Amino acid sequence: MDARSIILRLREKETLSADEIRWFAKGLADGTVTDAQAGAFAMATCLNGLGDAGRVALTQAMRDSGDVMTWDLPGPVVDKHSTGGVGDCVSLILAPALAACGAYVPMISGRGLGHTGGTLDKLEAIPGVNTEVSEAKFRQMVGALGCAIVSATGDMAPADKRLYAIRDVTSTVESIDLITASILSKKLAAGLETLVLDVKCGSGAFMGSTDEAKALAQALVSTANGADCATLALVTDMNSPLAPAAGNALEVRECLRVLEGRRQGVLLQLTAALGGALLREAGLATDEAKGRSMIRAAIASGQAREIFAQMIKALGGPDDVTEACLPEAPVVLEVCASNAGVITRMDARALGEAVVHLGGGRLYGGQKLDMAVGLSDLGRVGDAVEKDAPLAMVHAADETAAATAAKVVRGAISIGEAADATPLILETIE
Template identity: 55%
Template sequence: MRLPQEIIRDKRDGRALSETDIAGFIQGLVQERVTEGQAAAFAMAVFFRGLSLDERVALTRAMTGSGTVLAWDLPGPVLDKHSTGGIGDTVSLPLAAMVAACGGYVPMISGRGLGHTGGTLDKLASIPGYDVAPGLDRFRAVVAEVGCAIIGQTAELAPADRRLYAIRDVTGTVESLDLITASILSKKLAAGLQGLVMDVKVGSGAFMASRGEARALAESIVTVANAAGLRTRALVTDMDAPLASAAGNAVEVAYALDYLTGRTREPHFHAVTLALAAEMLTIGGLAADVGQAEERLTEALDSGRACEVFSRMAAALGGPTDLADAPVRYLPRAAVVRPVTAGKAGIVERVDTRAVGLAVIGLGGGRTRPQDAIDPSVGFTGLARPGDRLAAGDPLALVHAADEAAAGRAEAALRAAYRIGTTSPAAREAVMERLG
């Protein structure tokens, strides 16, 4: 391959890279002939200069081919969903179980938190005993037996993405449309999927702040995925407020369990989860249309079958067998839990959702460096939504913190993230657009 610095220079100066250059750079990254500094420089050059469609496809294929590509022999379709990330976005946990309860097989390769957003893997890691990095043999066995398994990237699957993902998280290159596309699809192609549904978030808590940016990313993913042979659809969904009323790791697992058991079914969260799962069933031929798919999914939830599937998955990967029945017994709890109150009466006009995510990181629930440890117990619950009417002293949320000092900092950050006034905000649709 050409010298890494020459490839970086070409992209820095806006020149197109050949498939050979991209494949060589990615191979060098895996073999550690490309340094972290060079990978960071490459990511920044791509961030500012962008990639053509051919370059995106080449990068996706190179990252997919950097490790093992799974093949499945199962009696149902192999499907997955991926979200571009947000706050309170714990959809993957119930969704995988719901789709599996309806006959799909969901081998979900998830990531850790990225930038200000939470990561599915960090949430699952808060379950005692849950193995987020099993070997491929165990992964295959759990998917075949239970119908779904949610794990992290193993050393075998898309190792180039695993390394670049961590570098992007701490170098200000998370929002690159090109790198997001290649990162997502390399993992999904390596998982051997037959169908993929993308959840592209838009709003103050998303990487894509505008509808146009979200549509561009959705179109990029659908186009590149289909060019690579993976049937893909995308939904653009609202992330202008936390999707769930919980933000953190263990608190979001508890929220997902409440959703599966029916203890809590908040409308916005339910609408997004149901819409994504319904697209998965239709793309996999498990339902004739979205209406039929939603009926099947609702029955799987209401009958308890989806919750049973999640419980079996958690137990098969080392977690407690009765987690859904007694989450308080197992999930870590913060030393300090207290309300963050509204300073005045009024209506929640707006939430700076990104600031809520950063407040969770400030509590220790996310990373500022790849090697940082996470406190799984911290975060927020009971987050107020836009349109909520509050009296002075009513709670905006409960903060879960390691100590009083951390709780105080988070309280100030959360108050600053909320705008309380006299005007009810315009309602935003949970699902805003469908592509593919």
């Protein structure tokens, strides 16, 4: 078996065997496969696809290319993954809420990608927090608290790490087969029993159309189930930022408000929906309605808030995290509506890019983030606004950056006479 023959068969639209795919994944991890061969494999996959069985085989092979965790805990091991959006800080609320409901959540998360924020960056906006922990520390936190949100530990899915970097420079990122294997290989390496996926579509998502998002959701669900992880997906709207804020510390502030019962709205709604579906799938709730009630009760009782505080302390943060702990930008600029009406359009991607250019995201690898900057007081499509009322507050490092971001905000939000707001949850795929 060799890389050339595997690439040739894939180029000729022949079906690869599971053994061939495993061999190739092993070669990605140990260097037997060259960068040129990896790029050719990615392009052939992007053009011709692997088929359902091949997608499962690649996912499992990349999962097994490095460390795979196992757990012995008195409850189901579960997780949630989002395909990325603006103002999406659900994980920070959902993980402790699930733990309060009897689940165990070993959440291995990532940093910001493009215009979307990263869960690890948001957590590290809290002074002292360090999400890079040892496997022993990770296991201890999950066992004691019920959840831990950390960066990848050990050598997990090295084949994916190699292939991802090559896809980024060979215009093969968009392949559903490669996206699916990349997402799931890392999640399944964490030893999950049950997974819920939040597949976003709209102006702030990587999948712009509903059809694209549904196709990805179906591929993810069928592949994960084929790899023996019970999985379902919610296809959700990302034509408006999810939280009323975008930016690391600003989103943590919104999470604290939800956890403390001071903020309702779509962020809580989606948290409860994802959690309810996951609790039902994991056998902790009789149905999704009961699961949603359990999530809301865990938040209303303050139990989720307490678990979140303990997790932050365990990661090196303050003894009791509050809004007062979070950094604040020196310049705050109000962006006001030029006329009364209804928000008819929001370019969520442009709003996310505004946060990146304020310093809240990365324009190049290794860039140090300004955790305090971003946008707050954001509405949603369908919201009524009055003339001269704030559309957003820009939090910036200086006046020039604030003015530039304000111009982007004005261009990203349209006001008219009426708008049909898109439902938050478009479809559930099992």
